[in-house]
Structures are given as structure tokens and as C-alpha cells.
Amino acid sequence: MCLGIPAKIVAITDLANSLALAETAGVQRQVSVAMLTLQGKTIESLVGEWVLLHVGFAMALIDQEEADRALGLLAQMDPDSQ
Amino acid sequence: MMMLTSAFRDSSQVTKLITLIQTVADPLADKWGRPLQIMEVCGGHTHAIFKFGLDQLIPKSVEFIHGPGCPVCVLPIEAIDQAVIIAEQPEVIFTSFGDPLRVPGSKKSLLQAKAQGADIRVLYSPLDAIALAKNNPEKQVVFFAIGFDTTMPGIAFSLLTAAQQGINNLRFLCHHIRLMPTLIALLAGEKVQLDGFVGPGHVSMVIGANAYQPITERYRKPLVIAGFEPVDFLQALYQLILQLAQDRCEIENAYARVVTAEGNLSAQRAISTVFDDGVDSQWRGLEMVLGSGVKIKECYQAFDARQLLNSTVLPQSSAEIKDPDYCNAVLMGKLKPDQCPLFRKQCTPENPRGALMVSGEGACAAYYYYKGT
Ligand code: SF4
Numbered sequence: 001m002c003l004g005i006p007a008k009i010v011a012i013t014d015l016a017n018s019l020a021l022a023e024t025a026g027v028q029r030q031v032s033v034a035m036l037t038l039q040g041k042t043i044e045s046l047v048g049e050w051v052l053l054h055v056g057f058a059m060a061l062i063d064q065e066e067a068d069r070a071l072g073l074l075a076q077m078d079p080d081s082q
Numbered sequence: 083m084m085m086l087t088s089a090f091r092d093s094s095q096v097t098k099l100i101t102l103i104q105t106v107a108d109p110l111a112d113k114w115g116r117p118l119q120i121m122e123v124c125g126g127h128t129h130a131i132f133k134f135g136l137d138q139l140i141p142k143s144v145e146f147i148h149g150p151g152c153p154v155c156v157l158p159i160e161a162i163d164q165a166v167i168i169a170e171q172p173e174v175i176f177t178s179f180g181d182p183l184r185v186p187g188s189k190k191s192l193l194q195a196k197a198q199g200a201d202i203r204v205l206y207s208p209l210d211a212i213a214l215a216k217n218n219p220e221k222q223v224v225f226f227a228i229g230f231d232t233t234m235p236g237i238a239f240s241l242l243t244a245a246q247q248g249i250n251n252l253r254f255l256c257h258h259i260r261l262m263p264t265l266i267a268l269l270a271g272e273k274v275q276l277d278g279f280v281g282p283g284h285v286s287m288v289i290g291a292n293a294y295q296p297i298t299e300r301y302r303k304p305l306v307i308a309g310f311e312p313v314d315f316l317q318a319l320y321q322l323i324l325q326l327a328q329d330r331c332e333i334e335n336a337y338a339r340v341v342t343a344e345g346n347l348s349a350q351r352a353i354s355t356v357f358d359d360g361v362d363s364q365w366r367g368l369e370m371v372l373g374s375g376v377k378i379k380e381c382y383q384a385f386d387a388r389q390l391l392n393s394t395v396l397p398q399s400s401a402e403i404k405d406p407d408y409c410n411a412v413l414m415g416k417l418k419p420d421q422c423p424l425f426r427k428q429c430t431p432e433n434p435r436g437a438l439m440v441s442g443e444g445a446c447a448a449y450y451y452y453k454g455t
Contacts, residue, residue, distance in 0.1 A: 003126050003310070003443075004232070004284045004340075006087065032209060035235060035349050052287060052340050055179070055236045056207025059346055060287040066339040071089050074317065079101040 004054040006062055009033065009046045018043060022053060033058045090311035096139070099316035104141040106320070106327050111143035118144050118326060119275055120319065121415065123265065124282030125152030125443030126310055132452035134312045144323070147276055147415030148448075150268070153229045153259060154181045154441035156365040156413070161228070161257040162187030168224050168255060168390050169200040175218060177211050178226035180204045181441045184434060186405075192226075208240035208254075215244070215252035224387045227254040230261050232284045234376070235349035238356035241378075241385050253387035256378050260359060261285045262293060263374040269301040274415045278322045280315070281307035283337045288353075290345025291335045298331050309337040356382060409436035412445055419449040426450060 007022040018034035020043070036051065036058050037043050051058035089095075111117050122128060128148045131137050137146070150156055162185050169176035169192060176192070183193045183204065196202040205211055208225050215223040227237045237254060244252045261282065268274060281294060286307045294305050304325040308318030318336035325332060335341055356379060363375025378386040406424060411417035419425055419438065429435035431447055438446040 003129075004287070029206075031207075032239070034239060035346060035352070052284070054232055054284060056209045057236045057239065059232070059235070059284075059349060060340045060342075063339045067089075070317070070336070070339065074095055074099075074313070077098065077102060079098055079105060 004052040004059065006050055007031070007053045009049050009051060009058070012043055012047060015043060020046065020058070022051065022058065024053070031056050031058055035059055036061065087311065090309070090313040092313060095313045096316060099313065099320055100139050103144065103316065103320050103323055106323050107141055107143040110323070110327050117142065118323060119147055119277050120144060120280060120322065121147045121149045121274070121276045122280040123149040123151040123261070124285065125155070125441065126284065127280055127282070127308065127315060128152070128445050128448045129443050130310050130312070130315055132448045136312060136315065137453070140319070144319070147274060148412070148445035149415070150264060150365070150413050151230070151282060152441050152443040154185060155437045155444045156259070157182060157185055157228060157257060157437060158364045159188050160364065162191065163189065164391055165192055165226055165255055166190060166195045168387055169195050169202050171390065173222050174201065174390070175214060175221050175223045176200065176202045176226070177205045177214065177223060178202065179228070182226060182228060184440050185437050186434065208237050209243070211252060212240060212244055212247070212249060215249050219251060221251060222390070223252045224390070225252070225254050227256045227258060229258060230285050231288045231353070234258050234357065235288060235346070235352045238352035241356050241382060242352065244385065245382065250384065253385050253390065254378065255387035256376065258357070258376050259363060259365070259371070259374045260376065261289070262296070264371055265297060267371045267374065269297070269303065276303065276415070277326055278303050279305040280318050280322060281305045283307060283309045283314070283341060286337070286341040286345070288346050288349045291333055291341055291343050293345065294333045298333055302331050304331045306334040307337050307341050309340065405436035409438050412438055419446040420453060422446070
């Protein structure tokens with residue numbers, strides 16, 4: 001119940017109610033993106049974005065640059081130099 | 083992006099992080115004369131540790147205390163009793179996430195009530211309860227609202243949506259708990275010996291990294307927020323151990339692709355619009371946790387399912403109906419699940435004696451499924 005899952009927003013299904021179609025591993029379901037649009041995002045700009053889903057709500061955008069940065073830092077770490 | 087998920091599971095990175103952790107943790111544990119004691123707060127992390135076999139890889143110099151971070155595991159018996167009483171009312175469709183169904187109540191679990199004819203349905207999202215209420219105007223639809231700060235915004239938002247749409251046959255039986263008062267109670271009670279926290283990724287995406295300030299400032303415990311892939315978790319563990327080695331005490335965020343400093347503000351707003359917090363709340367396995375509970379605000383009373391309990395006398399949760407004492411010891415980090423004499427014998431996921439064995443995120447269930455025999 002507590003776990004969130006990453007999903008990609010593929011389409012807006014109900015603009016007025018902030019509902020969108022999210023896809024994870026080939027499975028699509030309707031989710032609410034209201035908690036992101038109230039944060040100042042336009043609903044259209046969410047299409048194509050990766051989000052963290054929790055109990056039917058997109059709760060956070062997944063920041064691809066941050067992910068790359070974290071992996072980049074890890075790549076630079078060297079156990080032998082500790 | 084799926085590439086990214088696999089990157090956070092990359093075994094060469096896992097091996098590298100394990101080496102890094104060992105290099106820093108071993109000398110520190112030698113110096114202290116005991117292993118470093120790290121609490122992973124979130125049941126999702128407990129689950130990840132065992133699912134990915136990290137417990138086999140992490141050096142002996144690091145010991146995990148599985149924290150109270152599975153809301154299903156600390157759900158009080160009274161909550162289940164209330165849920166059963168409401169679910170058994172003939173005009174009620176009782177809805178819930180799947181996890182609480184097998185948690186034992188003082189008389190029965192929700193699953194047993196369902197087998198005896200109560201209309202109990204598992205939903206993926208509280209939003210689905212709105213549709214159900216619309217389609218069943220002659221029924222009262224009740225949603226079992228449990229969970230930490232991660233689940234609360236979805237419930238709050240669904241309640242607000244129902245209010246806006248003038249739906250008057252949907253109610254919430256609210257047994258939420260909030261993470262920060264819980265951690266503070268744990269630290270203030272000084273009942274567990276721990277050196278630092280791996281912070282819960284998904285609670286943090288709601289409340290934000292800044293929310294943990296009191297833990298570092300008042301209680302001098304470092305905390306590093308972690309995601310749920312192996313590389314995420316180990317990276318956070320490494321940063322945490324590095325802090326201990328360097329005698330630093332800070333909030334760090336190793337899950338910045340999802341968690342921001344201030345969290346999800348509209349989610350926080352939904353929570354504070356709907357709930358009053360600071361309610362003392364009884365936890366299964368622990369005593370009263372001051373200020374950890376919430377209740378639905380006066381102005382949304384029409385959506386509070388407790389009203390359906392008004393005329394009913396609650397069964398006394400008498401002293402003999404409680405979880406075995408071992409559960410309490412596991413919750414406090416004093417006993418490992420497989421040290422409980424009932425583990426895998428009288429207590430299994432099919433026939434749980436305590437809630438820790440019920441939810442897949444419970445420490446005992448995680449040991450059961452992933453730690454062999
Ligand atoms: S094995 Fe069962 S009885 Fe023992 S601590 Fe875990 S849940 Fe409680």
C-alpha cells in the first residue's frame with residue numbers, strides 16, 4: 001500500500017478533473033494528476049513525463065536530470081581510493 | 083527511463099557500494115565495539131532489503147532495526163473492530179486497500195467478515211470509492227483510510243472531490259498516522275538504541291526533506307532519504323555511514339529525483355484542509371504515540387464514518403485479545419522476527435498471530451518470504 005511506482009503519463013483523459021492515463025510496464029490506468037497541476041504544472045505539459053504514482057495519484061515528477069546526476073556521481077566513486 | 087530503473091539495479095554498482103560501505107563501516111564498528119545500528123523507517127525498505135537479498139551483502143558491522151514504518155502492522159485492534167462493525171451493516175459497501183483485510187481484530191478480520199457475507203471490496207485508489215458511491219446511491223460507501231503521510235493526500239483529495247460534487251453517501255473511517263510524531267516519540271522514549279535513519283522515500287516526497295530537521299537538531303541523529311531500488315538504498319546507507327564516520331549529523335537526500343526539500347505543497351495543503359492533527363493515537367504493539375494520529379475536521383464530519391458507530395457498543399478489546407508480546411519486541415528493534423518462537427510455526431502469513439506477519443511490508447512477513455527456511 002505504501003509503495004509508489006514509476007509510471008509514464010501517456011495522455012490526458014479528463015481535463016476538467018485532472019485525470020490522465022499512466023502506463024507502467026505496458027499496463028495503463030487512469031490516475032489523478034491534480035496534485036501536480038496544483039503545484040503549477042499545466043496538465044498538458046505532463047504528457048510524456050515520468051511520475052511517481054501512489055494509490056491512483058501522481059505525487060511527484062521524476063526528475064531525469066537528478067537521476068542522471070546521481071548515477072554520474074556514483075560512477076565517479078572509487079572504492080580503492082577510500 | 084526504464085533504462086534508469088535498471089541502472090538503479092545494476093549489480094556492479096551494488097557491489098561497489100557494498101565495498102564502500104564495508105570500508106567505512108568496519109573500522110567504525112571496531113572503534114565503537116559494536117555494529118552500527120541503522121533504522122530503516124519504511125516497510126518498503128524492509129521489503130527491498132530482503133527482496134534484493136541486500137541483507138546477505140551488507141557487512142556484519144551494520145545492523146538493521148526494522149522500524150515501525152508499516153501502517154498495517156501498527157493498526158490497532160480497535161480500528162479493525164470498528165471496520166468490521168461498519169462493514170457488517172446491511173446498507174454499507176465497505177472498501178479498503180487490500181493489505182488490512184487479514185489483520186486480526188478482537189473477534190474477526192475483515193476477510194472473515196467478508197466470508198460471512200459483508201460487502202467488502204478491495205480498491206486500488208480512494209478515487210474509485212467516489213465512482214462506487216455514485217453508482218450505488220442507495221448504499222453507504224465507506225473507505226478504510228489508513229496509512230502514513232503518503233496515503234493521506236489521496237484520501238483528503240478524494241474527500242474534497244466528493245464534497246465538491248455533493249456526494250452524500252461516501253464516508254471515510256480514518257486511522258491515519260503521521261510519520262514525524264512517530265519518529266519523535268521513538269527518539270524521545272529512548273527505547274531504541276540507534277545511530278541513524280534511512281529515511282522513507284515516499285513519505286518524504288509528500289512532506290519534503292526539510293521536515294526532518296528536528297531529528298538532526300534536537301536528537302542528533304543523521305537521516306538520509308532513500309529510494310527503493312538497491313542502488314538507491316545502498317547509496318543512502320553509504321552516505322549515512324559516512325556521516326557517522328565523519329561525526330556529522332545532517333539530513334541528506336539520496337532520492338532527489340523524486341523528493342524535494344519542501345515536498346508536495348498541494349498534497350500538504352489537502353492534508354491540512356481535511357485533517358486536524360496532533361491526536362494521540364494508540365498503536366498496535368506500542369503504547370499510545372502522542373500526537374501521531376489525525377481526525378477529520380469538524381466541517382467535514384458528514385464524511386466521517388465514525389458516525390456510523392454512534393449507536394453501536396464497541397467490543398472491549400480485552401487484555402487477552404492482543405498480539406503476542408514478541409511483536410512489540412520486534413517493533414522496538416529488540417528482537418529479529420526469526421528469533422520469535424512463533425515465527426514460521428504458529429505464526430505464518432496464512433495464519434498470522436500478529437500484524438507484522440500480515441502485510442507484505444511487515445518485518446515478519448519479509449523475513450518469512452525472503453529469508454529461506
Ligand atoms: S512472528 Fe508473528 S508473533 Fe512473532 S513477532 Fe512476528 S508477527 Fe508477532
